[in-house]
Amino acid sequence: xxxxxxxxxxxxxxxxxxxxxxxxxxxxxxxxxxxxxxxxxxxxxxxxxxxxxxxxxxxxxxxxxxxxxxxxxxxxxxxxxxxxxxxxxxxxxxxxxxxxxxxxxxxxxxxxxxxxxxxxxxxxxxxxxxxxxxxxxxxxxxxxxxxxxxxxxxxxxxxxxxxxxxxx
Numbered sequence: 001x002x003x004x005x006x007x008x009x010x011x012x013x014x015x016x017x018x019x020x021x022x023x024x025x026x027x028x029x030x031x032x033x034x035x036x037x038x039x040x041x042x043x044x045x046x047x048x049x050x051x052x053x054x055x056x057x058x059x060x061x062x063x064x065x066x067x068x069x070x071x072x073x074x075x076x077x078x079x080x081x082x083x084x085x086x087x088x089x090x091x092x093x094x095x096x097x098x099x100x101x102x103x104x105x106x107x108x109x110x111x112x113x114x115x116x117x118x119x120x121x122x123x124x125x126x127x128x129x130x131x132x133x134x135x136x137x138x139x140x141x142x143x144x145x146x147x148x149x150x151x152x153x154x155x156x157x158x159x160x161x162x163x164x165x166x167x168x
Contacts, residue, residue: 001042001045001046001084002020003017003020003042004039004042004043004046004084004087004088005080005083005084005087008087008088008091009039009088009091009094009097010091010094012035012038012042013035013038014028014029014032014034014035014038017038036096039094039096039097040096043088043096043100044100046084046088046100046104047100047103049081050078050084050085050104051104051107051108054074055107055111058070058071058111059111064115064116064118064119065115065119065166065167067115068112068115068116068119068133068161068164068166069161069166069168071111071112072133072137072157072160072161073157075137076137076140076153076156076157077153079141079144082137082138082140082141082144083141083144083145085104085137085138085141086138086141086142088100088101089101089105089138105134108134109127109130109131109134110130112129112130112133112134113126113129113130114126116129116130116164119165119166129164132164133160133164136160140156
């Protein structure tokens, strides 16, 4: 996961990952049959840790406004996750990466959209609001890369939620 986050999908290869872990190339092949298997395992772990593990907890929050507050706060606090998500989205040309990134993105957007629908928005408006919310998450990750992200994340989160009529 660290190599994927730091250098992107193209850098996920058996030799450099094995060297980083202090393992031999031959011992690494006991775990992964190929570079594709290694990359698939890394992407599966990303999806499990940063989507599968989070969505059930969000679903348990009955109040859609509270669900959005928790989601936005969690998303903006998880800076490493946002950086990896941004990297995967911008480097999704790899045929192994693209379907996973598309699935994760659609799942995340669906959760946000559902909360906006529950708040009384039309389906079209909820879809737009979900896209803007997710774009703010990704945009903040991009701004962090050049030290231009808002300094006060609580103020930023409050402004974002307020823009959608959700009390911070």
